[in-house]
Amino acid sequence: MIDCAPVATPMDENLVLEPNRESSGSEDRKRYQRAVGSLMYLMLCTRPDIAYAVSQLSRFAANPSEKHHTALKRLLRYLKGTSDYGLVIDTQGQLDILTGYTDANWGRDSDRRSTGGYVFTFAGTAISWKSKRQATVALSSCEAEYIAECEAAKEAIWLQRLLCQLRVDCSQSNTPRPVNILGDNRGALALAKNPIFHARTKHVDIRYHFVREKVEERLIKMEWIAGGLNLADGLTKPLTKTKFESFRRMLGLRRIDE
Numbered sequence: 001m002i003d004c005a006p007v008a009t010p011m012d013e014n015l016v017l018e019p020n021r022e023s024s025g026s027e028d029r030k031r032y033q034r035a036v037g038s039l040m041y042l043m044l045c046t047r048p049d050i051a052y053a054v055s056q057l058s059r060f061a062a063n064p065s066e067k068h069h070t071a072l073k074r075l076l077r078y079l080k081g082t083s084d085y086g087l088v089i090d091t092q093g094q095l096d097i098l099t100g101y102t103d104a105n106w107g108r109d110s111d112r113r114s115t116g117g118y119v120f121t122f123a124g125t126a127i128s129w130k131s132k133r134q135a136t137v138a139l140s141s142c143e144a145e146y147i148a149e150c151e152a153a154k155e156a157i158w159l160q161r162l163l164c165q166l167r168v169d170c171s172q173s174n175t176p177r178p179v180n181i182l183g184d185n186r187g188a189l190a191l192a193k194n195p196i197f198h199a200r201t202k203h204v205d206i207r208y209h210f211v212r213e214k215v216e217e218r219l220i221k222m223e224w225i226a227g228g229l230n231l232a233d234g235l236t237k238p239l240t241k242t243k244f245e246s247f248r249r250m251l252g253l254r255r256i257d258e
Helices: 026-045 048-058 066-081 141-165 186-193 195-201 206-216 231-235 241-251
Strands: 085-087 098-105 115-122 125-133 179-183 220-224 253-255
Touching: 026 048, 026 066, 048 066, 048 115, 048 125, 048 231, 048 241, 098 141, 098 231, 115 141, 115 231, 125 141, 125 231, 141 179, 141 186, 141 206, 141 220, 186 206, 186 220, 206 220, 231 241, 241 253
Parallel strands: 098 179, 179 220
Antiparallel strands: 085 253, 098 115, 115 125
16 A cells, blocks of 8 residues: 555545445455554554544454455555654643543444544643444434543543643642533533433433533533534544544644644
8 A cells, every 4th residue: 555545534424334244254354454453553642533434444353344445445545645644732832721522423333333432632632532332322312422421521530630640730739620521412411410311311321420420529521512613523423524634633633844
């Protein structure tokens, strides 16, 4: 792929990958798995812009089809054109603000599972991110977003404690400041803030109510943000070129020689 033609986005915005109904060859399978493993390393270290694509491709590593190989090659073509991109922290900006974004794409996958994602920024640059298929089938977009909020809340508590130990993001009393987590689903935000909705959430696994507990303890603050400004949107579905470039820019990804 060294001489491949670059593309502007890592994944076609209309693509929905499905399980392979036939058995793939062992060599094709091993080649696919090696490539996905390398991409996983890259995504975890410095490239949150490919998190959704890698998450999707890795689900079919046990038995990839030609369609999966084609999607993998497209991702490599995207990386060909952005190999000099990296996360750049602006030292002239505010170095003491931790902000989280969370989102979920309800039932987009072929098995009707939802994909949830979060990203946390510090000094305007992504420092922690995740794109993952949810373990259970959500019965509504509100529930899918609420589950994603829970995952983001757990990461927020960990980052909050880390930064406080480094004496970076603490109040004068040396206690952690509440972390702002922004989401674009008003129903899920209401669930996190108000226990009166209990009757509507009896079917939701109790572990996802962790987020409500942390809101009550004032360790996190759940706030609404317009969908177009939600940084986690690109971690839950493929985006068009214009939206993807905006998403990448907001992550703090740019050419490292700029």
